[in-house]
Amino acid sequence: MNIVVIGTGYVGTTTALVLAEMGWNVTGLDRDENKVNLLRQGSLPFYEEGLEELLKKHLQSGRIRFTNDTEQAVKDTDVIFICVGTPSHPDGNADLRYVQQVSSDIGRYMDNYKLIVNKSTVPVGTQERVTEWIRNAQLVPHSFDVVSNPEFLREGKALSDAMNPDRIIIGADNEHASKLLQALYYSLDCPVVITTPRTAELVKYAANAFLATKISYMNELAKLCDRLDINVKEVAEGIGLDSRIGPGFLQAGIGYGGSCFPKDVSALLQTANKHGSNLTLLEQVISVNRAQHLHLLDKVRTRLGSFEGKKAAVLGLAFKPDTDDIREAPALRIIRALLDEGALVSVHDPVAKLPSDLNRSAVLCASPEQALIGADAVILCTEWSSYPLLDWKRVKQSMNQPNVFDGRNLLDAKLMTALGYYYQGIGYC
Structure with missing residues (x-):
């Protein structure tokens, strides 16, 4: 054929x-x-x-x-x-x-x-x-x-x-x-x-909406874990071992992005509304996701005080690793919020590029080491496998303040603390 x-x-x-x-x-x-x-x-x-x-x-x-x-x-x-x-x-x-x-x-x-x-x-x-x-x-x-x-x-x-x-x-x-x-x-x-064709069309939206729900659910739990001094990674491990649930998409972080989940969840909600059906759970999934990056920014703000004149190094632009897709990427919301509050922003991503509206406001660096020079805070937004392999002991010497805020719980919290960093993840990691 x-x-x-x-x-x-x-x-x-x-x-x-x-x-x-x-x-x-x-x-x-x-x-x-x-x-x-x-x-x-x-x-x-x-x-x-x-x-x-x-x-x-x-x-x-x-x-x-x-x-x-x-x-x-x-x-x-x-x-x-x-x-x-x-x-x-x-x-x-x-x-x-x-x-x-x-x-x-x-x-x-x-x-x-x-x-x-x-x-x-x-x-x-x-x-x-x-x-x-x-x-x-x-x-x-x-x-x-x-x-x-x-x-x-x-x-x-x-x-x-x-x-x-x-x-x-x-x-x-x-x-x-x-x-x-x-x-x-x-x-x-x-x-x-x-x-049937209609069933096949709904399966796609329903699958993505369910995965998005798992992400927002864990992000809500992560906020509770922060208050209770509980490690959300251990909670996720305990939940994920239940065969009815599984470990996938239970990682707390700064929210989902990309070309699928945001638009598919919204489209499914619109379909439900047109047919007089309220999917209130999905409404909350969207609400949690849109605000999740603010939880990490609150942690940074508590540590630094005002962002005015402070330098933030953002590691990762893409909404997930192994892609250059920045559509609906949480990193972009974080960068825009930092710039709006007067921060100086340097950025690194192995493959993704800054969108045109941020090209003149933020600095895209060729390496993570370059991005960290003079930084008051590192904000990790994408879980690229190369970031844990950085020589964190050496790069600390080039920073203004050794503060690391891990929006993907990628780094080893104990190791970072032992190296002299102030380390904060999502959900007491």
Whole structure:
């Protein structure tokens, strides 16, 4: 089968390359000519470990190519994956303009049967709308099926997740469409759940909302642990050993970010509100997450007093390690708050860059050692594995005050204290 993946962002490029690795002939389609040219040269427009090597491999093997010719790409294919962005509107609803746009393109250019697979994260009922958009755009009637096939990729672990998925969810209206997609995934060894398109769409939102709930729950517990002089890491260990709960996403910190959890939880809330259902628990999940960074800043403020004229070194920009994604990153909220209160801010991240609005206000440093020079406080915001490996004994000599505030409970509290640092984590660590 020939496959076209529409959208060459994080999900689309990963999907295209994994399908090529599975032996299929794949075309990546994007209207952005600069992005297409970059991919043709073997370079990714984002950072994801292991993916660029796979890109070079399959450009050379000929199993993947990239184009911005929508008409030809649609006509030459059997299966079309929709992997375009669905950002949030200001009110929290998902913006489906890109999904609608590509659906209309598919309808306009299709010349025989197509299986359309929607991987974009979309509200319940979108499969029906995609079907309608395609049908309305057709110049000549052709049969097609639209299947919901949500992705569950973790940024920084996308390649591993795509090659070794926990499950594959296929939401289809008929057996022919579901079997066709199952045949595409024949080499993957995991449970396959066949369900309705609406159910598949809800599974994606429900999964992300549940994971976000675990994070906010632990962050609320961490505040209580601070008051009770209890180590939240030990609480998390005790909870996580319960097989009904599990250890994942029980790490207290400064909140979740990225492209998925914030918008997906908001979109699920909007869906519930439209249908007269109140998801009050998720409302609190969002509220806790939006305020969580303030808990760490209160710790810093208690130690330093005013931020005016003080230098803060922020370690980590990305919302999580092993990615350059800064969307909804808690570090950005912390940096903006520090700048608003008159602090001098230096920043380091191994791969992520400052957004344009902070480029002139904060200083992006080439190394963590450089960022710490003259610092009154270190604020660790991303749990990059390189940060515990710093020579903390040596870098202390370059700091103005040896204060470390660990927003991810990454460092060894006893070791940092023994080295002469004032150390504070989240939840008495």
